[in-house]
Amino acid sequence: MATKNKLVQWTPTDVKEELLKKYPPKVARKRAQSILINEALSNTTPEIQANVRTIPGIITMRGCTYAGCKGVIMGPTRDIVNIVHGPIGCSFYAWLTRRNQTDAGATGENYMPYCFSTDMQDSDIIFGGEKKLKAAIQEAYDLFHPKGICVFATCPVGLIGDDIHAVSREMKAKFGDCNVFAFSCEGYKGVSQSAGHHIANNQVFKHLVGTGGEAKQGEYKINLLGEYNIGGDGFEIDRVLKLCGITNIATFSGNSTYDQFATANEADLSCVMCHRSINYVADMLETKYGIPWIKINFIGAEATAKSLRKIGQYFGDKALIDRIEEVIATEMVKVKEVLTELKPRTEGKTAMLFVGGSRAHHYMELFNELGMKTVSTGYEFGHRDDYEGRHVIPELKVDADSRNIEEIEVEADPELYNPRKSPEQLKALEDKGFEFKDYKGLIPDMDKGTLIIDDLNQYEAEKLVEIIKPDLFCAGIKEKYSIQKLGIPLKQLHSYDYGGPYAGFVGAVNFYKEIDRLVNSKVWSYMKAPWQENPELSATYVWE
Numbered sequence: 001m002a003t004k005n006k007l008v009q010w011t012p013t014d015v016k017e018e019l020l021k022k023y024p025p026k027v028a029r030k031r032a033q034s035i036l037i038n039e040a041l042s043n044t045t046p047e048i049q050a051n052v053r054t055i056p057g058i059i060t061m062r063g064c065t066y067a068g069c070k071g072v073i074m075g076p077t078r079d080i081v082n083i084v085h086g087p088i089g090c091s092f093y094a095w096l097t098r099r100n101q102t103d104a105g106a107t108g109e110n111y112m113p114y115c116f117s118t119d120m121q122d123s124d125i126i127f128g129g130e131k132k133l134k135a136a137i138q139e140a141y142d143l144f145h146p147k148g149i150c151v152f153a154t155c156p157v158g159l160i161g162d163d164i165h166a167v168s169r170e171m172k173a174k175f176g177d178c179n180v181f182a183f184s185c186e187g188y189k190g191v192s193q194s195a196g197h198h199i200a201n202n203q204v205f206k207h208l209v210g211t212g213g214e215a216k217q218g219e220y221k222i223n224l225l226g227e228y229n230i231g232g233d234g235f236e237i238d239r240v241l242k243l244c245g246i247t248n249i250a251t252f253s254g255n256s257t258y259d260q261f262a263t264a265n266e267a268d269l270s271c272v273m274c275h276r277s278i279n280y281v282a283d284m285l286e287t288k289y290g291i292p293w294i295k296i297n298f299i300g301a302e303a304t305a306k307s308l309r310k311i312g313q314y315f316g317d318k319a320l321i322d323r324i325e326e327v328i329a330t331e332m333v334k335v336k337e338v339l340t341e342l343k344p345r346t347e348g349k350t351a352m353l354f355v356g357g358s359r360a361h362h363y364m365e366l367f368n369e370l371g372m373k374t375v376s377t378g379y380e381f382g383h384r385d386d387y388e389g390r391h392v393i394p395e396l397k398v399d400a401d402s403r404n405i406e407e408i409e410v411e412a413d414p415e416l417y418n419p420r421k422s423p424e425q426l427k428a429l430e431d432k433g434f435e436f437k438d439y440k441g442l443i444p445d446m447d448k449g450t451l452i453i454d455d456l457n458q459y460e461a462e463k464l465v466e467i468i469k470p471d472l473f474c475a476g477i478k479e480k481y482s483i484q485k486l487g488i489p490l491k492q493l494h495s496y497d498y499g500g501p502y503a504g505f506v507g508a509v510n511f512y513k514e515i516d517r518l519v520n521s522k523v524w525s526y527m528k529a530p531w532q533e534n535p536e537l538s539a540t541y542v543w544e
């Protein structure tokens with residue numbers, strides 16, 4: 001494309017300098033620690049600053065703690081009534097702004113299309129909102145009789161001190177047949193939505209997981225953690241698991257139900273997709289019930305095959321392993337056919353990925369399959385372990401912001417704890433290269449000299465694109481149009497631009513086709529006005 005003609009060859013150090021040049025010295029010093037030039041060291045991973053406050057004045061891509069708790073973790077559960085306690089502005093977010101799809105199932109019980117809010121007014125802020133919250137919980141109960149009602153605090157609730165937990169306890173006791181519990185997930189509780197994930201993990205584990213209910217019957221029982229059914233990803237993963245004969249007890253939390261959470265303790269393995277948002281639950285399930293966890297990734301056809309094989313290896317049953325191989329062989333036919341056609345057109349193209357806390361890593365798999373190179377990437381709110389691997393967790397600094405989030409103590413359940421594998425069995429698997437409780441992080445998968453940037457902002461995003469001119473930029477709706485105005489296509493990796501699924505085998509094929517269309521469309525070269533391509537006159541202002 002026309003914009004690709006580069007006159008100057010930038011080194012990564014030049015790019016980093018250019019990104020920082022406009023900042024006041026103090027801001028530049030802080031941001032410099034979040035911009036890493038990958039060194040691809042053989043035995044260690046370079047350190048990056050992450051999960052720290054965004055510098056005031058910078059237009060961040062991040063969201064708030066309430067968004068992470070209500071929107072991300074609890075939002076996709078269809079039969080829990082989620083009440084937002086707060087002014088109606090925040091409640092816009094209560095109304096399906098994320099593309100987590102659901103299938104209402106045989107019962108048709110689905111509260112996701114509703115928007116439940118206490119709609120706090122000035123007088124509630126002054127005199128307290130607890131009465132209003134109680135009335136809202138009662139009304140929801142009378143109307144729907146759900147199994148569960150969850151209450152989410154927005155910023156003003158924390159500031160005025162409404163005790164949402166006491167109200168929830170009181171209402172739960174009053175109803176007797178409805179589990180009511182609350183989340184102190186005020187937007188300001190952490191530096192990003194990541195804090196909201198942690199708060200949601202804690203409360204769901206404390207109040208709901210293992211409380212019993214109707215569990216799915218079947219062989220090879222797993223939990224799928226950190227999969228939110230965006231654009232139908234979870235439906236595709238469930239299709240593949242079913243073909244393999246694997247039973248998915250509970251998805252946290254795409255297309256999930258109250259009973260799935262309540263019976264998650266019945267699975268024999270937890271498979272973690274998005275490590276960032278749900279690793280706390282994975283750990284707690286192991287400590288309390290003895291369920292081991294592994295990191296898997298169903299984004300990318302090869303990654304899907306690898307993850308299925310890992311599940312097969314864990315259960316170690318030949319019938320399952322053979323069935324998985326059959327499924328992979330059948331599904332790969334279409335994948336290879338499409339790749340043979342498209343790859344010559346996508347090979348060698350470049351992409352930048354700046355998304356949330358796991359997709360910037362997962363989607364590199366799909367781009368590799370297309371022969372494309374990820375030249376720069378980063379998370380909005382990942383922690384150092386998401387970049388460098390889980391082994392850095394003991395080194396993480398505990399600052400005032402992380403201290404704000406409750407660390408709950410979990411112990412082995414006296415009745416339900418049941419180690420699924422003996423220490424010898426675990427060791428035998430580990431000796432064969434099987435990794436439990438581990439996640440390697442994004443940095444080791446990036447090439448030497450690539451730029452890894454945490455909490456990228458509007459200004460830096462535009463600068464990066466101007467300098468490096470990738471063939472594709474992947475981020476969200478806030479970034480989409482400013483980047484496209486620069487003549488570079490942007491693929492939304494949060495909402496999928498109304499597309500998807502992109503997970504599993506069918507998803508990979510969908511993704512290949514869309515990326516081919518995007519990076520090979522001529523339309524982007526028309527983004528430049530004629531005088532930008534062939535300047536006839538150049539001048540400067542007298543005062544410059």
Ligand code: CFM
Nearest residue numbers: 228274277355356357358359494
């Ligand atoms: Fe996990 Fe997510 Fe992500 Fe995330 Fe998110 Fe999302 Fe995301 Mo948007 S849970 S960290 S808080 S994979 S909503 S489904 S796309 S930023 S990369």
